[in-house]
Amino acid sequence: MHSISKENYLKTVYHSAGGSGEQVATSKLADKLEVSNAATSEMARKLSDAGLVNYARYKGVGLTESGEKIALQVLRRHRLWELFLIEILGMSWGEVHDEAERLEHCTSDTLINKIEEHLEFPKFDPHGSPIPDREGNLPAMPTLIPINQSVAGDTYIISKVVDQSSELINHITSLGIHLNSKIMIVDKLDFDESVRIKIGNEVHSLSKKVSEHIFVSELNNQDKI
Amino acid sequence: MHSISKENYLKTVYHSAGGSGEQVATSKLADKLEVSNAATSEMARKLSDAGLVNYARYKGVGLTESGEKIALQVLRRHRLWELFLIEILGMSWGEVHDEAERLEHCTSDTLINKIEEHLEFPKFDPHGSPIPDREGNLPAMPTLIPINQSVAGDTYIISKVVDQSSELINHITSLGIHLNSKIMIVDKLDFDESVRIKIGNEVHSLSKKVSEHIFVSELNNQDKI
DNA sequence: AGACCAAGTTAAGCATCCTTAAAAATAAAG
DNA sequence: CTTTATTTTTAAGGATGCTTAACTTGGTCT
Numbered sequence: 001m002h003s004i005s006k007e008n009y010l011k012t013v014y015h016s017a018g019g020s021g022e023q024v025a026t027s028k029l030a031d032k033l034e035v036s037n038a039a040t041s042e043m044a045r046k047l048s049d050a051g052l053v054n055y056a057r058y059k060g061v062g063l064t065e066s067g068e069k070i071a072l073q074v075l076r077r078h079r080l081w082e083l084f085l086i087e088i089l090g091m092s093w094g095e096v097h098d099e100a101e102r103l104e105h106c107t108s109d110t111l112i113n114k115i116e117e118h119l120e121f122p123k124f125d126p127h128g129s130p131i132p133d134r135e136g137n138l139p140a141m142p143t144l145i146p147i148n149q150s151v152a153g154d155t156y157i158i159s160k161v162v163d164q165s166s167e168l169i170n171h172i173t174s175l176g177i178h179l180n181s182k183i184m185i186v187d188k189l190d191f192d193e194s195v196r197i198k199i200g201n202e203v204h205s206l207s208k209k210v211s212e213h214i215f216v217s218e219l220n221n222q223d224k225i
Numbered sequence: 226m227h228s229i230s231k232e233n234y235l236k237t238v239y240h241s242a243g244g245s246g247e248q249v250a251t252s253k254l255a256d257k258l259e260v261s262n263a264a265t266s267e268m269a270r271k272l273s274d275a276g277l278v279n280y281a282r283y284k285g286v287g288l289t290e291s292g293e294k295i296a297l298q299v300l301r302r303h304r305l306w307e308l309f310l311i312e313i314l315g316m317s318w319g320e321v322h323d324e325a326e327r328l329e330h331c332t333s334d335t336l337i338n339k340i341e342e343h344l345e346f347p348k349f350d351p352h353g354s355p356i357p358d359r360e361g362n363l364p365a366m367p368t369l370i371p372i373n374q375s376v377a378g379d380t381y382i383i384s385k386v387v388d389q390s391s392e393l394i395n396h397i398t399s400l401g402i403h404l405n406s407k408i409m410i411v412d413k414l415d416f417d418e419s420v421r422i423k424i425g426n427e428v429h430s431l432s433k434k435v436s437e438h439i440f441v442s443e444l445n446n447q448d449k450i
Numbered sequence: 451a452g453a454c455c456a457a458g459t460t461a462a463g464c465a466t467c468c469t470t471a472a473a474a475a476t477a478a479a480g
Numbered sequence: 481c482t483t484t485a486t487t488t489t490t491a492a493g494g495a496t497g498c499t500t501a502a503c504t505t506g507g508t509c510t
Contacts (some may be wrong), residue, residue, distance in 0.1 A: 005467065027487065039468055046466095058475060088313075089339040099336055106327040114314040132486050224485060230497060252457065264498055266459050271496090283458060283505065 007074050008033060013063055014071035023060035031128045072136040077104040077112050079125035079132075084115050086126050093126065093169070111136075124178065128160030128215070133197060142217030148195055148208060150185045156216035157182055158196050168213060175204045183216070229330045232299045233258060234268050235277060238288055248285035297361040302329040304338050304357075305352035309340050311351050318351060318398060319391040334359075351404055353385030353440065368443070373420055373436035375410045380450035381441035382407055388438045396441065400429045408441070 002010075012032050026040040033040065048055035051068035063071060071207040081100040085091040091099070113134065123139040125131055129140045144159055158181045161169070177183070178201050186196040186203055192209040193206070206214070227235075237257050243247040249286070251265040258265070273280035277292035288296060306325040310316040332343065338359065341347075341388050348364040350356055355363045369384055383406045402408070411421040411428055418433040431439070 003466075010373060034338070035467085036469060037488065038470080038490080042467080045489095089336070089343055091335070091339060095335060097370075099333060102327070102331040106331050108314070108324060108327075111310070111314070111318060111324055114310075118314055119510085210482090228496075250457080251459090260456065261499060263460080263500080267497080270459095433504085 002070060005043070006047065006050075006052075007070065007105055009040075010063065010067055010071040011048060011074045011078075013053065013061055014068065014075065017062060023062045024056075025060045030062070031104075035045075036206060043049055057142055068141050072132040072138075074219050076132040076134075076136070079109070079129060080112055080119065080122075081126075083119055083125050092166075096126070124159065124179075127181070144215040144217055146205065146212050147190070147197070147214045147216050148175050148193065148194070148211035150188075152187045153184045155182060155184045155219050156212060157219060159217040160215040162213050164214070168210065171193060171210065172214065176200065176202065177204075177214070182219070227295060230268070231272065231275075232295065233276075234265075234272060235288065235292050236288055236299045236303075238278060239293065239300065242287060248279075248287045250285045252285070263425055270383060278287060294361050297363075299329055301357040301359075304354055305337055305340050305344065305347075306332070308344055308347055308350050309358075316396045318361050319429050321351070322391075326364070352387070352450040353404060366427075369440040370442075371437050372410075372422070372431065372439045373413070373418065373419070373433060376442060377410045377412050379411045379443075380407060381443060383439065384442040385440040386438060387440070393435065397435065401425065401427065402429075402439070430438040 001144045009029065012029055016028055016032065026044055027037050029044075030037045030040045033219060044053065044055045044061045047053040047061070047067065051064060052070065053061040053063055055061045066082050078100045082096045083102045085096040086093065086100055116131075117135075123131060128144075132138050142157075142159055147156075152155055158177055158179055161172070161179070181199055184198040186198050189197050193211075196203055197206060210220045234254065234357070237254055238249050241253055241257065252262050253267045254269075255262045265355055269278065269280045269286045269335045272278040272292065276289060277295065278286040278288055280286045303325045306328045309325055310321040311318065341356075341359075353369070355366055357363055364385060367384060374383075375381055383402055383404055386394070386404070406424055409423040411423050413420050418435045418436075420433075421428055421433045422431060
């Protein structure tokens with residue numbers, strides 16, 4: 001296994017490169033990792049020697065295939081842990097990030113696979129980010145639309161909630177809305193642009209403001225949590 | 226938080242000192258931690274400077290009060306993780322030790338308390354070892370005897386297995402012996418000091434060596450796991 | 451007691467990952 | 481196109497935690 005530092009560098013390169021294999025400036029990594037520029041330059045050379053990044057002096061770093069593989073494994077561990085801590089242990093959104101940040105570096109394949117199994121092979125983490133599978137493949141992202149742009153009569157899956165203010169979260173949680181809840185759009189009222197939705201057998205009304213912060217995906221587009 | 230190395234040294238001192246605050250030879254620690262004697266001497270000095278152990282050259286180390294506190298916290302994390310991995314995630318005895326060995330060093334109080342809560346405040350880990358509570362207090366232990374000191378004809382509960390080598394664990398697991406299994410002592414053979422036990426309807430023979438590592442408690446003496 | 455052996459300690463050095471400060475390369479401006 | 485400013489890299493050094501090799505110390509044997 002690679003050192004915690006190396007894993008964090010690779011993860012940060014992955015995030016900074018925005019998916020594609022762009023080159024990332026060492027200074028950008030230094031900012032994100034909160035270390036000196038000198039430290040990132042040195043690490044860039046080491047990771048390059050190890051074949052995990054492409055690095056040419058003054059040109060930034062980009063992940064190689066094997067580097068990306070490791071970054072995706074770290075990401076997988078992070079996102080599965082976050083989901084697990086929230087779903088199974090009842091921790092709050094605010095608490096889980098730092099915890100997962102540490103656990104992601106000391107979790108064997110065996111353990112993370114058990115966690116994945118226990119969560120019934122989720123595809124997305126509590127923030128709606130995709131969880132790489134055992135081979136490092138990312139699931140297809142559903143097309144997300146804010147709930148106020150949904151079509152009355154159609155059925156959707158709650159896929160993402162932006163703005164993590166506890167007020168909003170508590171409000172929608174109290175209505176029985178959770179990530180991956182199945183909902184049906186009853187109707188949309190013109191006069192206040194609110195949306196009425198059906199969850200299970202209950203119908204609730206969502207204000208315009210609330211409905212803008214909840215994103216849904218079409219049912220067929222989504223296999224399972 | 227203290228470094229992983231420091232936590233491991235303190236834990237090892239605790240285990241080696243056998244509960245009471247005896248002095249432990251640095252060479253004994255070196256053996257258990259699989260590092261050189263030089264490394265333990267140096268660490269002894271550092272831990273002593275930090276007030277975590279009593280250390281006089283050539284006289285070994287012993288935990289101070291604050292050192293023992295840390296050791297017990299590490300122990301608490303280790304044992305709760307082991308139990309959690311087995312009970313909640315369905316991992317095997319053989320798998321959990323190494324896993325817990327890593328997790329114990331990157332688990333916040335918040336998380337370990339959640340785990341404790343989820344397990345409904347267990348008192349003993351999967352090996353029958355006591356789990357320190359949040360204040361570092363150990364629960365009262367049931368009276369344990371090694372199986373080779375049991376009385377033929379009597380019935381007991383498997384309460385503890387020492388030596389966590391996967392070989393031993395796998396062996397006894399394959400015989401159907403688990404923590405809290407009820408067993409009956411069939412007889413004890415003088416010529417090789419082996420013990421024959423009955424589990425369910427099967428009778429198995431345990432060598433002297435194996436029988437020394439399995440501890441049982443009398444049937445009425447046992448509250449819960 | 452004196453000599454000897456084993457246990458324990460110090461010394462020197464290495465790997466990792468970080469720092470600050472100086473030097474070099476690139477980019478920008480006149 | 482040269483000078484300046486900015487970014488990036490190298491150099492030197494520190495902390496941690498380990499190694500091997502040499503040296504003390506303590507205990508034992510005669």
